Amino acid sequence: MIDLALSQNKEIFVLNLGPQHPATHGVLRVKLLMDGEYIVSAEPVLGYIHRMHEKMGENRTWAQFMPNTGRLDYLGALSYNHGYARVVERAAGIEVPERAEYLRVITVELNRIASHLLWFGAFVLDLGGFTPLLYAFDDREMILDLLESVTGARLTFCYFRFGGVYNDIDDNFVPGTRAFIKRLRKRMPEYHNLVTKNIIIIKRLRDVGPISAGMCRRYGATGPVARGSGINYDVRKNEPYSVYPEFDFDIPVYEDGDSMARYMVRMDEIEQSMRIVEQALDRLPDGPVMAEKVPKIIKPKPGDYYSVVEAARGTFGVRVVSDGTNTPYRLKLRSPTFSNLSLYGEAARGMLLADALALMGSLDLVIPEIDR
Amino acid sequence: MENLIAQFEAIPALAVKEADYPVRGYHLEVTVAPEAVVAAAEVMDVAGYTLEAITGIDWLGEEARRREAGVKARNAAAVKAAKEAEEEPPEPETADLSGITEEMEVVYDYTHYDHLFRVMVRCRVARDNPGLPSIHQVFAGADWHEKETHDFFGIVFSGNPDLVPFILPEDADYHPLLKDFST
Numbered sequence: 170m171i172d173l174a175l176s177q178n179k180e181i182f183v184l185n186l187g188p189q190h191p192a193t194h195g196v197l198r199v200k201l202l203m204d205g206e207y208i209v210s211a212e213p214v215l216g217y218i219h220r221m222h223e224k225m226g227e228n229r230t231w232a233q234f235m236p237n238t239g240r241l242d243y244l245g246a247l248s249y250n251h252g253y254a255r256v257v258e259r260a261a262g263i264e265v266p267e268r269a270e271y272l273r274v275i276t277v278e279l280n281r282i283a284s285h286l287l288w289f290g291a292f293v294l295d296l297g298g299f300t301p302l303l304y305a306f307d308d309r310e311m312i313l314d315l316l317e318s319v320t321g322a323r324l325t326f327c328y329f330r331f332g333g334v335y336n337d338i339d340d341n342f343v344p345g346t347r348a349f350i351k352r353l354r355k356r357m358p359e360y361h362n363l364v365t366k367n368i369i370i371i372k373r374l375r376d377v378g379p380i381s382a383g384m385c386r387r388y389g390a391t392g393p394v395a396r397g398s399g400i401n402y403d404v405r406k407n408e409p410y411s412v413y414p415e416f417d418f419d420i421p422v423y424e425d426g427d428s429m430a431r432y433m434v435r436m437d438e439i440e441q442s443m444r445i446v447e448q449a450l451d452r453l454p455d456g457p458v459m460a461e462k463v464p465k466i467i468k469p470k471p472g473d474y475y476s477v478v479e480a481a482r483g484t485f486g487v488r489v490v491s492d493g494t495n496t497p498y499r500l501k502l503r504s505p506t507f508s509n510l511s512l513y514g515e516a517a518r519g520m521l522l523a524d525a526l527a528l529m530g531s532l533d534l535v536i537p538e539i540d541r
Numbered sequence: 542m543e544n545l546i547a548q549f550e551a552i553p554a555l556a557v558k559e560a561d562y563p564v565r566g567y568h569l570e571v572t573v574a575p576e577a578v579v580a581a582a583e584v585m586d587v588a589g590y591t592l593e594a595i596t597g598i599d600w601l602g603e604e605a606r607r608r609e610a611g612v613k614a615r616n617a618a619a620v621k622a623a624k625e626a627e628e629e630p631p632e633p634e635t636a637d638l639s640g641i642t643e644e645m646e647v648v649y650d651y652t653h654y655d656h657l658f659r660v661m662v663r664c665r666v667a668r669d670n671p672g673l674p675s676i677h678q679v680f681a682g683a684d685w686h687e688k689e690t691h692d693f694f695g696i697v698f699s700g701n702p703d704l705v706p707f708i709l710p711e712d713a714d715y716h717p718l719l720k721d722f723s724t
Contacts, residue, residue: 219709503650
């Protein structure tokens with residue numbers, strides 16, 4: 170990199186994007202080699218908020234690690250709760266009552282909508298549109314109020330327990346959620362009129378930042394990034410878990426692979442999540458929200474266990490190795506954005522800097538989850 | 542799937558084992574020698590799989606624990622047998638902990654976008670000088686996962702373009718996920 174920058178015949182310079190930069194949404198640094206406005210090479214530099222969650226997992230009990238999972242992806246924390254609860258339930262052979270699984274799906278999907286809404290606002294903000302952020306936060310606020318009444322938290326959720334969830338919903342939750350969905354259904358066409366059909370947005374996103382299906386596979390990209398490149402892969406359908414098979418919903422897939430495709434995937438997913446929540450509310454069974462005989466001290470049989478869930482940003486996987494004691498021997502967190510960001514260097518090469526920022530926004534990065 | 546198993550056995554793999562998916566969360570467990578990880582990655586690549594993650598496991602003290610458990614069981618059996626025969630219990634045996642080669646393990650998780658089949662490739666390396674070839678030529682995404690595993694365990698992936706501290710600070714000379722690491 171330095172050799173190129175020092176060469177006399179080319180006007181190539183190094184540009185540090187971040188670690189403190191509004192477009193990186195957190196402390197991500199990208200080392201860019203620029204030829205004027207064009208990117209010669211882009212190299213993300215990670216680790217500014219690395220906390221070594223995997224080591225923390227090795228020195229606390231299985232249950233004590235649950236709050237950590239809410240601090241990986243703080244915008245979609247409930248999916249991470251779900252992923253960890255599932256792998257431990259698999260390892261320890263704990264059954265979850267049906268009502269608890271329904272509540273898990275309802276809260277996870279509401280959380281997914283909240284995450285996508287925040288992404289929507291922040292993404293358009295990156296592109297220079299300020300107003301949609303305020304609209305999106307207004308809607309997201311209602312979800313956070315609903316989730317707060319159930320989980321007690323607004324951001325770093327720790328709602329799931331091995332064998333269920335810790336709290337049942339109150340009387341206001343079901344009508345409140347229905348009212349919210351009714352409201353958001355009205356708002357989505359407004360968003361599409363205001364933003365999606367906006368000529369500036371279209372010019373900034375269409376045919377910009379193409380990511381091919383082959384590139385997704387080589388880098389292990391998942392979630393809306395892969396689905397925007399024509400890969401029909403969603404853990405909820407491909408590896409059904411919880412009570413997802415009982416619901417009728419679609420997986421939005423766009424073939425183009427540009428930033429617009431990733432934008433459209435997420436916007437369509439909001440509608441699909443609303444469909445899941447509605448069906449779950451209609452069919453919400455009665456019963457306990459916690460399994461009855463969950464041991465106080467969990468000691469899974471020795472061996473490897475792996476489990477994945479579909480988080481708002483892609484496949485979140487947890488691999489645990491148990492040695493039969495009350496603490497994990499090894500706990501690996503496979504975060505989706507880590508793999509999704511790893512293709513950025515290749516995808517951004519040769520792009521205009523402003524377009525590369527749009528590409529970065531379309532990847533929907535959450536830095537604490539990349540660094541872990 | 543039979544096709545995959547045959548291809549892994551042709552690498553050759555040390556062991557190819559079908560796993561109980563509902564319990565374990567993966568379908569196939571393949572154990573290979575360090576020099577065969579690239580061949581295993583190529584099998585996965587040709588079959589259209591994608592690399593989900595690479596990670597390490599430190600097995601420090603595993604062999605010693607295994608031997609001690611064996612000796613403990615033998616001692617208990619000897620005491621029980623002596624009691625039944627109404628004899629003096631024999632002198633308890635102590636575990637021989639010499640000649641142990643400590644090991645680490647690298648785990649590769651592969652999955653397929655179109656059909657549900659998870660393959661886990663595992664590879665044991667010596668702990669005092671852990672090293673194996675990089676697979677970033679096959680799966681470009683492996684680059685970052687290998688860097689992370691190098692950070693956390695000190696495992697050297699030869700052929701990785703730039704194996705410097707990645708998630709840890711740039712002057713980090715420690716590997717926090719080693720079992721004998723303490724601050």
